[in-house]
Amino acid sequence: MQEVMNEYIVLLTQYLTQWGISPGLAGVILAVVVWLLLYLGRGLGVFRFLMRWYQRLLLLAGLVALGFWLFYIGREHQVFLDNKPMNDYRALEQVNVSINGGESVEIMARERSVKKTVGPEFELKAEIFDEDGEIVDTITRTITPKCSKDIMINLPMLAGGAEDFVLPAPR
Amino acid sequence: MSDNNNNAPLLRLEHIGKEFYGNRVLSDISFDIRAGEIIGLVGENGAGKSTLLNILFGMPVISSTGGHEGVMFIDGRKVNFTSPNQALAHGIGMVHQEFSLIPGFTATENILLNREVLNGSTMSYVFSDRVSTLDRQAMNERARAAINTLGVNISPYMTVSEMPVGYKQFIEIAREIDRKNTRLLFLDEPTAVLTETEAEILLIALNKLARSGIAIVFISHRLSEVKELCSRVIILRDGRLITDQKAEELTTRQIASLMVGRESERREVPQEIPEAPVEPDNVNYTLSPSPKKKKKKIKPALKVDHLWVDMPGETVRDVSFEVKKGEIFGIGGLAGHGKLGIPNGIMGLYPAGGSVRLSGRKLTLNKPRAALGRKMAFVSEDRRGVGLLLDEPLDWNITFTAMQTQGRFLIGIPYIFQIRNEHAMRKEAKKFIDQLEIRCTGPHQKAGELSGGNQQKVCLAKAFVLRPDVLLICEPTRGIDVGAKTLVLDTLRNYNKENGTTIIITSSELEELRSVCDRVAIVDEGRIAGILPASSPAEEFGMLMMGEKMRVALAATE
């Protein structure tokens, strides 16, 4: 039974995606349809009663969703910027990192710095210098820490082009 | 509304009866009410009117005491109300004697209280209709319509607290009218607070209402109004339906005598030779000496002149009378006319004025202590409120007053250090428990745990402990069972006989007064309507109770 259900949901999702409808949108559409049905039947006492409870439920769901959304967009992250060698990537001589276009920090080799950002994603711009103080490379990346609180970015790995440069924050 | 199934009456009662704890208050009441009728419902206090109304309205008092007997039909369908809301839903409206209005609200707000016209609002879908705003304009329209139906001119914007009393009564009625489905309206003493012109307007308005198809039950003590307004008169007495007749067929005098009844019981007493009247102005019945005891030429024990008492609900306006030493004097009258105010005022419990002389010496009013100090004792009508310390043991209740006013039951040096003598208190309490047959576990039992009758006996004991010269008793038998009633009355009679104590009894039960007292004064609207020997026919007492206007009417007819 469970499997059938799961299979059905998968199929339904596929079908909907085909029409460009995401599951979330489908939920909203369903809610609106139910509301319309209840609205049309509002002459009946029972429907009116159901309508009230349904709307309360919607309100509650909306509030809970709002709560999650606020959590999502309002979360403050500490971004540790780490310029230490890691997995064969050598520490960089000097990196200037700015987040979301803010003031940039200078991170010398084997140093670690921390910046705070708010929200699910941020844009990180790293200017990599060589020994002579010349910019060798500028990397701009959009990083999404999502709901995890603090993250650490290993700059040598970022510069080296590794994909797993986002590490868990140090304790 | 009147196009209802004409065969079935609007309301039909069949064999309605009610017992409270084995105490029968209503039995076998049956009558019909048809649309557009105005029915006068009359009866003495305690005749069962309020119980009948409570049953009709499904008041919780009834269901919580075991329901009622008999059945009710509305439009021929059997109904049984368990809450007032059901009665309202069936179109029965009620205007109570006390105003049920919110003083700071306007006429509109009161008329439409909890039936406000609302604007629609999306919020109301989520929460409830209560978050919709009020449609003031529509509300005012409706209120105006309801007021206009009554034929009076009251602004819907007027605040109730600024209205004269008469207006408030109209607002109450307008509120019932506004209820769309109201078909049967009960009015409990609606004219009691109105001036004569207001009363006239009200009567006209009621007639108008009745013509629109609303049935009205008009409860009043003003028999002339009943006669003028009603098409039918229903008389209750002692819980029984005595008469259900067309109003034209009855004279006010007949109604009065039917109400108090008992013509058959008329005692055979020769007509007394009238004494010189001591009463001022409005007395047309004269004093007569007691037929039993010939105690003439004795200084009056209590002489009351132009007494007024400011007791809420029982205002005494101008009362004068004399009570002879050793006499049992009764004060009767309808509830709310001030009979209870007289003893309460004399004892100083409510603001009072005028002069009261006790064996010739003037009594200081407004000071309970002064009255108690002059060897007067008082048994209050409000047993639980004023008469007893419900949370304290019986010996406290019985001896407290004597302790405080006469310094008895104390040991130690007076004025310096005295503590209570619990032994003496207990002894005294025991004595009275035996003497009055108070059923209790002993002097230590809390007064609140006793039954009504036994509580009353405790109150009597409290008064007897004071060894009074004059004893004032209010409603000695209210709310107690028949056995206890007899015992209480016998005790009073014996006490009077043995000690020669002057006793003044105030009671709503005329029969009781007639059986115990030597003379009975009837109070009407704060004044003494007349004083009669107890042996006078009941009918005459009834006439006195019906008040001044009655007498004017009578004078015209006779």
Added chain:
Amino acid sequence: MIGRFIQNAGWPRIIIALFLLGLFIAAPFVGVRVDTSLSNTLVRFGMNGVMVLAMIPMVQAGCGLNFGLPLGIIAGLLGATLSIEWNVEILARLAELGAQYKISWLNEAFLTSWREPIGFASAVVIAVPIAAVLGWFYGKLLNRVKGDEMMIATYVGFSSVSFMCIAWLLLPYKHPTMVWGYAGHGLRTTISVEGYWLHVLSDALALDINTENIHLYIPTGMLIFFAVMAFLVWVFMRTKTGTAMTAVGSNPDFARASGVNVDRMRTISVMLSTVLGAIGIIVYEQSFGFIQLYMGPFYMALPAVASILLGGASVNKAGILNVIVGTFLFQGILTMTPSVINSYLQTDMSEVIRLIVSNGMILYALTRKVRAGR
């Protein structure tokens, strides 16, 4: 039988008593000595007893719980501070009197050896009339606000305490042990009574067993003092006036109809309550060792109120037994929870438990259905 006992004692009391008993039983297992705990409980019982006693007259006269106890406490504080301020003068005046009237026992030696008790007595003697006067005004005020006494009492207490805060700063006290050293005026927040009347009651006839196995300290003098005060209140409630007062509380209309001056009785009860509060705080201070001024008396009414309610009193009925049981239970809990629970949980929950128990108790009493018809 048991049912009747439970009904008489009331559930809250039984629960608290069992809880306390449990604490005493558990104490040895967590390394807390039962004997010292018991001693502490007794000391705190003696300290607080008189203040709880102060609740009785007002409750009995129907004025409700005396949340205005701080008013009495202020009178007591005035007495206490003045007794220290005038300590030397009082002793000198007494010696003078002794010389003047040739009272042989009132001599230098007597005054030296009885210096402390005389100091305590002078504190009481000064405090009582002040309390009586304050109580009289307070009583008159409460007579005008019948029905709302408790809330108004609370705020009368609060505002008098904060008013006195200003007064403590401004009153011309001079005694060096009491005023701020740097400013030379204004009273300190805590004043030690050491050298004046520290433990003058507690140590009188005290039983102090301090051996290897047992540490027991019973402040006999303080307990006797409490017993005497309790007896006096008991006797007073039995006098004609006391009886009238009880009747006023039980049913003011009855009392009035019986020729009792209701307002006068209420005023007397408030005065008495205030005076007892004043004495109570002095007893408290002599054991505690310090006079706490400024915001010190602020919340002192709540434990006293909670105690008497815990003892089984209601908002309009209270007796000596309620005071004894309630104070013992309440102070027992306060003593035992920090020691036992803390050793078990390694945290100090006493403050929280005090808050919950005392206010829960008051809340319970306030929401109990009052008798109908009053």
Added chain:
Amino acid sequence: MIRKLFDIIAGNAVPAVFIIISAFAIPLSGYSASYLIQELLTRIGRNSFLILSLLIPIMAGMGLNFGMVLGAMAGQIGLLFICDWGIVGIPGMLLACLIGTPIAIVLGIFCGAVMNRAKGREMVTSYILGFFINGVYQMTVLYLMGWIIPITNPALLLSRGYGVRNAVSLLGIRGILDNLIPAIITGTQGAGQFFSVQGGNAFVMIQLPFLEGSIRIPLATLIVIALFCVFIVWFRKTKLGQDMRAIGQNQAVADSAGIPVNRTRIIAIVISTVLACYGQIIYLQNMGTLNTYNSHDQAGMFSIAALLIGGASVSRASIANVFVGVILFHLMFIVAPMAGKNLIGEAQIGEYFRVFVSYGIIAIALVLHAWKRNREREAARRSLRGNKGGE
């Protein structure tokens, strides 16, 4: 006529007295106008919402809601959670409100139910209830948080590993609402336009030439407060508001008219508690630090005192009372210590004086209310009697 005049004076005596006190104290304190206005604006933004939350129970005849501290506690619990999760800015504040709301609703229902059991002494009951819930709150925050309730942020927790620290920094939401729409009143002749841009931020600039220095206006907070006032005005017009007014005037009549009295009273308390929750969050975002165990303590007392100083009574209060009260009360609050110092040489006196005034004003208001009510009862009794005959 004289009676009417007397009533007007008596009705506004309290604000009048405070205006007089302030008139004396302001020059004594020596503060400049711009400083005073700045402080007042800050405090209006900080406190008005809390005070406004008292209005609805008064309307429902339940007196001053000393139980509003319950709402304050709920708000603080919301704030503790967002601090732990690191939600900052406006989303953080909103989320704190969102978390606080259900807690406040539950507490409000409890408070309302308790008050229904203690009719006639609502105030003292709600007052003690505040203490009682304070005990429960302390137990929750001091023992359960970090133990049963997950709190992980070490900056919040006591070193022992559970229980919240006494002072919690609300850096993440500090001043966030106040500065949402930056607005400045300035006396200097700066940029002449209404909107000016400085350092990448837009400002609303208002110029008042007579002013020295500049004043920052917590514009967004004031807007929220204004919206709330609109809410109150709207609420009064609803059926629910009408029912509450009816219950406030006469419970028995309202009951016989079929209004669910107890339920409505609970709703009134719930609304008040929830609003107090929001009020406390606004208050704390301005303060920037949360004193976990004390912040809520004084919230009730100061709000009630301010409302009463504004001329409200136990049974009647309006929006105007709130603002008059908050201005006068806080004016005194600001100037009293300095005035005390300059007058007697002790700032302490001023501190105590304002505490005394807060308590004293509540005491006086309660006395006047009880007095008036007893007198009215007497008058109502008297009005029942007719004309006396014997005179």
